[in-house]
Amino acid sequence: MSEEDVKIVGFCCNWCCYGGADTAGTARMQYPPNVRILRVMCSGRINPSMVLKAFKEGADGVFVGGCHMGDCHYDAGNYKWNRRAKLVEELLPEFGIERERFRFEWISASEGEKFQETMKEFADTIKSIGPLKRSTPQISTQAKFTAKI
Amino acid sequence: MEPQFLLAKAKDEELAKKGECGGAVSALFKYLLDQQLVDGVLTLTRGEDVYDGIPTLVENSEEIVETCGSLHCAPTMFGDLISKHLNDIRLAVSVKPCDAMAIKELEKRHQINPDAIYKIGLNCGGTVMPITARKMIEMFYDVDPAEVVAEEIDKGKFIIELADGTHKSVEIDELEEKGFGRRNNCQRCELKIPRNADLACGNWGAEPGWTFIEVVTEKGKTLVENARKNGYIDVKTPSEKAIAIREKIENVMIKLARKFQDKYLEEDYPAPENWDEYWNRCIKCYACRDVCPICFCKECDLEKDFYTDEDEIAPDPLTFQGVRLSHMCFSCVNCGQCEDVCPMEIPLARIFHRMQKKYRDDTGFIAGVSEELPPLYSPEKE
Ligand SMILES: Cc1cc2nc3c(=O)[nH]c(=O)nc-3n(C[C@H](O)[C@H](O)[C@H](O)COP(=O)(O)OP(=O)(O)OC[C@H]3O[C@@H](n4cnc5c(N)ncnc54)[C@H](O)[C@@H]3O)c2cc1C
Ligand code: SF4
Ligand code: SF4
Ligand code: SF4
Ligand code: FES
Numbered sequence: 001m002s003e004e005d006v007k008i009v010g011f012c013c014n015w016c017c018y019g020g021a022d023t024a025g026t027a028r029m030q031y032p033p034n035v036r037i038l039r040v041m042c043s044g045r046i047n048p049s050m051v052l053k054a055f056k057e058g059a060d061g062v063f064v065g066g067c068h069m070g071d072c073h074y075d076a077g078n079y080k081w082n083r084r085a086k087l088v089e090e091l092l093p094e095f096g097i098e099r100e101r102f103r104f105e106w107i108s109a110s111e112g113e114k115f116q117e118t119m120k121e122f123a124d125t126i127k128s129i130g131p132l133k134r135s136t137p138q139i140s141t142q143a144k145f146t147a148k149i
Numbered sequence: 150m151e152p153q154f155l156l157a158k159a160k161d162e163e164l165a166k167k168g169e170c171g172g173a174v175s176a177l178f179k180y181l182l183d184q185q186l187v188d189g190v191l192t193l194t195r196g197e198d199v200y201d202g203i204p205t206l207v208e209n210s211e212e213i214v215e216t217c218g219s220l221h222c223a224p225t226m227f228g229d230l231i232s233k234h235l236n237d238i239r240l241a242v243s244v245k246p247c248d249a250m251a252i253k254e255l256e257k258r259h260q261i262n263p264d265a266i267y268k269i270g271l272n273c274g275g276t277v278m279p280i281t282a283r284k285m286i287e288m289f290y291d292v293d294p295a296e297v298v299a300e301e302i303d304k305g306k307f308i309i310e311l312a313d314g315t316h317k318s319v320e321i322d323e324l325e326e327k328g329f330g331r332r333n334n335c336q337r338c339e340l341k342i343p344r345n346a347d348l349a350c351g352n353w354g355a356e357p358g359w360t361f362i363e364v365v366t367e368k369g370k371t372l373v374e375n376a377r378k379n380g381y382i383d384v385k386t387p388s389e390k391a392i393a394i395r396e397k398i399e400n401v402m403i404k405l406a407r408k409f410q411d412k413y414l415e416e417d418y419p420a421p422e423n424w425d426e427y428w429n430r431c432i433k434c435y436a437c438r439d440v441c442p443i444c445f446c447k448e449c450d451l452e453k454d455f456y457t458d459e460d461e462i463a464p465d466p467l468t469f470q471g472v473r474l475s476h477m478c479f480s481c482v483n484c485g486q487c488e489d490v491c492p493m494e495i496p497l498a499r500i501f502h503r504m505q506k507k508y509r510d511d512t513g514f515i516a517g518v519s520e521e522l523p524p525l526y527s528p529e530k531e
Pocket of ligand 1: 167169170171173175176202219224225245271273276350360
């Protein structure tokens with residue numbers, strides 16, 4: 001896999017960050033195609049296991065975007081996520097995953113440009129550190145996939 | 150409340166004689182059972198030999214005498230025994246600091262009712278794994294482990310007694326330098342005096358034949374006062390000097406624990422590559438999760454099919470221990486149970502303890518000690 005092909009999973013909350021991605025899209029602001037967006041209702045829906053699962057399944061970087069503090073549509077969801085995100089930051093290096101491969105940000109629905117900039121920056125970071133190489137699991141994701149069909 | 154210090158001794162001669170120090174802990178248990186203030190007492194009885202501690206529920210106060218004394222080679226855990234099996238009775242329990250820490254976390258999670266339990270704390274300098282104890286007694290004491298009739302830890306030495314009354318002792322420092330002695334998690338443990346229990350009992354600062362008690366809670370205070378009034382214990386005030394000596398020993402022990410934390414959790418901490426080797430050994434037996442007092446969920450994420458793969462022999466560490474870490478590492482009480490039971494000798498408590506320490510540095514939350522739940526559970530906008 002070349003550096004250009006790095007995969008980034010982006011969890012975006014429905015009400016703000018996903019709206020920001022949409023705004024970027026409608027305004028035709030280009031952002032790297034490496035980012036695959038998953039829409040969730042609120043950043044408070046994300047728990048650390050989902051980030052771990054994304055890395056397990058082959059993500060080279062994981063991004064989580066929520067509303068600005070005070071703007072969460074479920075009141076405190078992003079505060080809760082913020083506390084969990086700090087834990088994720090501590091946890092990843094324990095498994096040999098660089099802290100830089102995980103990023104979270106607060107982006108409103110009108111901030112198309114911030115979304116674009118953030119994605120560019122993050123994709124550049126991931127490209128510069130390269131694809132994630134893990135010694136475990138011993139069975140590759142591909143092998144597992146074919147085994148299941 | 151302001152801590153209060155006293156020396157206590159069982160009035161019952163047999164308890165005073167058989168007790169580790171003054172038999173005060175046993176006398177308090179007897180009082181609680183006799184007065185029907187509790188339905189049962191959870192303690193440890195000696196099984197076949199000194200390496201065998203059996204958690205026992207005593208309901209008849211006559212039997213308390215059989216539970217007297219400290220077992221240092223019995224690293225048991227009472228927290229989940231209570232939450233899983235003894236939650237429907239009024240209970241008194243002897244607790245090492247880690248037992249008390251686990252109970253505290255379970256109380257906060259409504260798994261143990263704090264109003265139905267008396268926590269009689271025992272100071273703890275550490276416990277030795279039975280298998281380690283046997284090996285080191287053979288190697289360093291040149292004694293057949295089966296010949297040992299009693300053991301004790303005193304003034305930094307692990308002392309054994311033989312049938313003919315002779316004693317042999319070796320410095321714990323020396324044992325630990327060679328990889329024996331107390332469990333690694335005990336070496337790192339900073340809570341030597343269980344101020345998270347109702348009373349903290351020990352031999353530090355005590356006169357021979359007496360138990361030194363630090364009264365921590367109002368409940369503990371009432372218990373000691375009533376046991377005295379009803380003729381179960383004698384009580385006197387320790388000297389200022391005794392209190393100072395105890396404090397000094399405690400501080401030395403805490404300093405030593407911090408040194409071991411630096412060693413095990415920083416200097417000699419396994420690199421990610423070494424962890425990968427450890428994780429590759431895992432046979433996914435779930436023993437670490439089952440034994441962990443903090444892992445109490447009825448439905449565990451580790452068994453959900455989106456985190457498991459049947460064809461994986463060693464589970465992917467990210468979605469196995471990674472998920473378990475993400476659920477509870479911040480509440481790890483460093484009891485060492487996970488590491489003790491792992492059949493593949495993976496040093497699990499190290500990673501959990503290290504993560505709790507980091508969390509503690511970030512948030513101030515001390516698992517098993519802080520009154521409130523970890524801030525991660527907070528619904529607040531903060
Ligand atoms: C592993 C261990 C290490 C200790 N280290 C220190 C120390 O470094 N400094 C200090 O001041 N005091 C220490 N103590 C406490 C001390 O040994 C006495 O237990 C305490 O002073 C009470 O004395 P007593 O005569 O009143 O207790 P007793 O009347 O003899 O009653 C002791 C009670 O503790 C229970 N018990 C024995 N072993 C265990 C165990 N492993 N886990 C849980 N319950 C148990 C017994 O079943 C009994 O009910 C330690 C105790 C233990 C168990
Ligand atoms: S993770 Fe291990 S050391 Fe920590 S509380 Fe659970 S069993 Fe004890
Ligand atoms: S790993 Fe998580 S879900 Fe499983 S018992 Fe522990 S805390 Fe509960
Ligand atoms: S006890 Fe050891 S072998 Fe068993 S699941 Fe836990 S880490 Fe794996
Ligand atoms: S709705 Fe956007 S973070 Fe909660």
